Amino acid sequence: xxxxxxxxxxxxxxxxxxxxxxxxxxxxTTAAASAATPAEGPPVFELxxxxxxxxxxxAIKDMDMVIQPNRITALIGPSGSGKSTVLRWLNRMNDLVxxxxxxGEVLYHGxxxxxxxxxxxxxxxxxxxxxxxxxxxxxxxxxxxxFGPRVAGYKGKMNELVEESLRRAxxxxxxxDKLKSPGTALSGGQQQRLxxxxxxxxxxxVILMDEPCSALDPVATLKIEQLxxxxxxNYTIVxxxxxxxxxxxxxxxxxxxxxxxxxxxxxxxIGSTSEIFTNxxxxxxxxxxxxxxx
Ligand code: ADP
Numbered sequence: 001x002x003x004x005x006x007x008x009x010x011x012x013x014x015x016x017x018x019x020x021x022x023x024x025x026x027x028x029t030t031a032a033a034s035a036a037t038p039a040e041g042p043p044v045f046e047l048x049x050x051x052x053x054x055x056x057x058x059a060i061k062d063m064d065m066v067i068q069p070n071r072i073t074a075l076i077g078p079s080g081s082g083k084s085t086v087l088r089w090l091n092r093m094n095d096l097v098x099x100x101x102x103x104g105e106v107l108y109h110g111x112x113x114x115x116x117x118x119x120x121x122x123x124x125x126x127x128x129x130x131x132x133x134x135x136x137x138x139x140x141x142x143x144x145x146x147f148g149p150r151v152a153g154y155k156g157k158m159n160e161l162v163e164e165s166l167r168r169a170x171x172x173x174x175x176x177d178k179l180k181s182p183g184t185a186l187s188g189g190q191q192q193r194l195x196x197x198x199x200x201x202x203x204x205x206v207i208l209m210d211e212p213c214s215a216l217d218p219v220a221t222l223k224i225e226q227l228x229x230x231x232x233x234n235y236t237i238v239x240x241x242x243x244x245x246x247x248x249x250x251x252x253x254x255x256x257x258x259x260x261x262x263x264x265x266x267x268x269x270i271g272s273t274s275e276i277f278t279n280x281x282x283x284x285x286x287x288x289x290x291x292x293x294x
Contacts, residue, residue, distance in 0.1 A: 042110070044069045044206060044236045045090060049104035052085050052094070059085045061264040062104070065255060072228055072237045074251035074273065076244060077288070081257040082265025083240040087208050090238065091127035092120045125152065128199035132211040134191035136183030136198075141166075141175050144183040144194055148202040161201060168234075169197035170227045189220025193227065200231075207231065209239040213246065225250040244289065248277050256285045 043066035052060035060082045067073050075083040085094065092113060094100040106113045113123060125148070136144050145162045154161065162179070166172040171193040175186070183194050192212055199207055209228075213221040228237055228250055241247050247254055254277070255270040269276065269285045280286050287293055 041069050043067060043107075044109060045238075046107040046110075047086075047104065048107070050086075050089070050106060051103040052082065052089055053099075053101050053103070054097070055099040058262070058264045061260070061262075061266045063267050065267055065270050067236065067238060068253065069236050070232050070234075071252040072232050072239060072250060073253040073255065074247035075238065075240045075255050075257065076242075076247050077257035077265070077268075078259070078293070079242070080263070080265075081259045083257060084210055085265070086257075087129075087210055087238060087240050090206070090208055091129055092123050093129060095120055125202045126204055127206040127208060128202065128204040130192070130195050130199055130207060130209045130212050132214050134188055134195050134215065136186070136191050136194050138182065138184060140180045141183050141186070141194060142179040145197050145201045148198060152202055165197040165201040166194075168200050168231070169193045170223065170230070171197060187220070189216050189223060192216060192220070192224060196224075196227065196231075200235075204235065206236045206238065209237065211240055211242060214242065221246070244277075244291075248273060256280075256282075256288060258284060258288070 045065075045067040047063050047065045050060060050063040051058060063086070075086060077083055088094040088097075089102055089106060090108075090113075094102070102114065108123070108127070111118065137147060139147065142162055145165050146158050149158065149161055163172060163176075166175060171190055174190060175181075175194075183191065186194060192215075196207070213224050216224065225246065228239070231237060232252075239247075239251065251273045253270060254273045256268045256276060257265050258268055259265045269280060269282045271281070276285060277289050280289065
């Protein structure tokens with residue numbers, strides 16, 4: 001624990017680049033970088049005996065897991081097993097829920113996310129979230145993307161940042177001629193990619209996605225999955241999905257959760273997605289991925 005003393009910063013090797021500190025600028029992906037296999041590095045997140053509560057109800061019990069950088073980790077399991085709860089603790093969104101509290105530890109690049117000197121607003125900038133229902137602000141497409149950087153005091157060239165963020169979210173070509181139009185006038189799939197551009201614009205390290213495709217048609221879903229694949233070169237992605245085909249085709253690692261008789265969710269197994277879907281270690285996982293329950 002880091003009680004007292006100097007303020008804790010969340011600096012990580014990823015975020016220590018000088019240009020990121022002085023004047024945030026989008027890191028440019030080169031063809032070589034895109035082709036590179038993501039390196040094994042220290043974990044982005046490490047959960048140790050993590051438990052989560054809503055009042056006296058224990059929603060998650062003693063979870064130990066790590067999330068590796070530049071991977072897509074899918075959280076699967078029956079409804080109510082606590083997938084969204086885990087996600088919402090990873091960027092301290094659950095701080096905002098009355099009565100929600102946690103036990104154990106969540107380390108982010110080795111720093112205890114819940115140390116009282118850690119700034120929750122900064123945590124949410126570095127660890128962005130995309131929700132089930134696309135939720136663009138009632139503003140223009142441009143302002144949706146520029147809003148976060150403006151609030152963060154971004155001093156660079158805003159037009160370039162907006163364009164780069166929209167390009168990275170694979171929506172630039174569709175919106176470049178109507179940047180002043182309302183974000184809410186786009187299709188559902190476009191709105192979700194706009195929300196991803198909005199998340200990218202504040203230079204995050206991690207993007208959390210809570211069932212980002214559940215309100216989208218199959219074509220829009222495929223676009224988001226292709227986009228996730230591109231994004232993992234630069235970001236770590238954690239996605240909650242009810243769609244097992246999506247977890248199987250779009251993620252690198254899969255964590256399967258279920259709940260006990262006390263309704264507390266717990267992790268059954270985590271491993272490479274191919275292993276979880278074709279050769280799981282636990283019978284419960286096998287039963288779930290083969291559709292025998294859930
Ligand atoms: P999942 O994402 O796997 O469907 P959730 O994380 O949404 O599961 O929910 C896990 C458990 O926590 C459920 O029993 C749910 O009813 C409960 N829960 C979720 N959010 C709240 C909340 N804001 N207040 C009280 N209980 C909640």
